[in-house]
Amino acid sequence: MVRVAVIGGGIGGAELVRLASQYPLDLVLIEPKDQIECQALYPEYLAGLAKVDELTAPLKPFCDKVRVEWVRDRAVSLGLRSVVCEKIEVEYDVAVIATGAAQNYFGVKGAHETFSINTFEETVRARKFLEESDPERVMIIGSGLTGIETACVLAGSIESSIYIVEMANRVLPQFSESTSKLVENALSRKGVNILTSTRVQEISADSILFGDGSTLDCDMAIWTAGIKPSKFIEDLKLPKTKGWITVDQYLRALPGVFAIGDAAWIEIDGKLSTKTAMEAERHAAHTARNLHKLAEGSALEKYSVRASTDSQVALISTGCDCAVGVYGKVCMDMPSHLIYSLKSWIDRSFIKRFK
Ligand SMILES: Cc1cc2nc3c(=O)[nH]c(=O)nc-3n(C[C@H](O)[C@H](O)[C@H](O)COP(=O)(O)OP(=O)(O)OC[C@H]3O[C@@H](n4cnc5c(N)ncnc54)[C@H](O)[C@@H]3O)c2cc1C
Known part of the structure; x- marks a missing residue:
């Protein structure tokens, strides 16, 4: 074999x-790790909206069931x-x-000391800090999918002032301009402060220094600005x-x-x-x-890309059980509860396959 x-x-x-x-x-x-983890649910877990067993499945019983050796x-x-x-x-x-x-900190001074939600352990650490410290100002650095979802779900579930910081001139810069607009409106409705065309230069324990020399007080910084x-x-x-x-x-x-x-x-x-x-x-x-x-011994099948960088496919949670759907050039936020239900079902059913 x-x-x-x-x-x-x-x-x-x-x-x-x-x-x-x-x-x-x-x-x-x-x-x-001894469990399978669904990263798409980390923002909801951070905000206390998803339970551990909805986003993790233990590996041992799964591997035993499908008769796969786990090292x-x-x-x-x-x-x-x-x-x-x-x-x-x-x-x-x-x-x-x-x-x-892996998380990419792009060499920004102090970025390694921030919170991240790239792994479950990091997300658990960030949630603990949120619960115990009740920060006044939360700064989310990076406005890709993870940053947007984190800002939206937190804005809908905690009292802190939420900021999202993006170096490009619009949020979700890897998506179409119409998607950025739709998501920016959702962030504004939730009271999230959007700082675009803003480069983070240095992060210290209680403030962030920007490229133009200005600073903002910050009690919690969450880094979501990229992977490597x-x-x-x-x-x-x-x-x-x-x-x-x-x-x-x-x-x-x-x-x-x-x-x-x-x-x-x-x-x-x-x-x-x-x-x-x-x-x-x-x-x-x-x-x-x-x-x-x-x-x-038969011929291999060629792969065909569906969600490509120039034709994105995504369901983006905008908090309070709402979401935006993107399929290539089409982007819609209605019916937002139905789009969220679909996203929630997809994310939660992934882990169920392993139980
Ligand atoms: C917060 C967050 C939210 C996201 N939301 C969405 C979303 O809504 N929709 C979506 O489509 N995508 C989303 N993504 C992206 C998506 O989760 C990733 O694209 C996906 O997990 C990639 O799968 P993967 O198997 O390549 O890597 P992973 O799922 O990251 O798995 C990699 C595994 O490899 C293991 N590993 C690492 N190094 C080693 C090693 N040296 N030896 C052995 N094992 C190792 C790790 O422990 C890990 O279990 C999100 C990502 C994040 C961080």
Whole structure:
């Protein structure tokens, strides 16, 4: 049987293992955490609107159920036939890298000391601080999807003054101008202070210094301003684009090594895959089928990007059970409760698959 080592049990890796387990493959999952986590629900968890068991599923019972070997370890490098982990070495015929991305602080002084909601541990720490310190001013740095959702849900559930800081001249700069406008209106209705064309230069314990020399008092700063390849990806000797693993149309970096999810640079037929859960899940489903084909000796299927950087697909929570929907050039905020229900259902049903 072909032995497949999947490195990383997040959205992409866990979904891949779940789907590939229906085929005659010898699957091993390498993941240091003991649970699968749904990042899309971190903003709601931060605001006290989602419960732990809605966004996490324990790995052990899931792996037992689908008869997948789970190695609770962190991969440090990839050899030709084995994954070197901190404690052990795992042999493979085929490897799939699904280790996600790391927070990017862009070298801003003091940014490492801020709160982040890039991991569950960080989100738990931020929620604890919110509950215990009741900050007067919360500053959210970065207005991508995570920053927007965090600002909106917090504005709807806590008394603090919320600020969102963005270096570009509009929020959600990676989306169309009409989407930015719609989201900016939602933020304003909630009383969120929007600071666009504003560069954060330095962050200290109680204030933020901006590029123009001005400062603002701040009791809590939450950094959501970007992601970068992790140290593990950085150290791998594989083809890269801007530090991410470059893959071919079958999502392979090398004949026996696939890369999926945030860790991969997936550009096919001129479309660049977005770093979203939606795309990571599609990469996983596609790769599960291709692993089966590989094991059978049949031709691999080409991947087709759905949510690309120039045609975004997203459901963006705007707080108080409302959301905005984006599909390419179409962007709508009505019926906002129905769009939110759809988003909530998608996010919550992801974790249910692993229980
Ligand atoms: C706050 C937040 C909200 C988001 N909201 C949305 C949303 O609403 N919709 C959407 O589509 N996307 C959303 N995203 C993006 C989405 O969550 C990611 O694109 C998606 O999780 C990527 O999946 P992945 O499998 O590549 O990485 P991840 O889900 O991050 O999983 C990576 C896994 O690899 C493990 N790992 C890391 N390094 C190693 C190693 N060296 N060895 C072994 N294991 C390792 C990690 O522990 C982790 O479990 C959000 C992201 C964040 C942070």
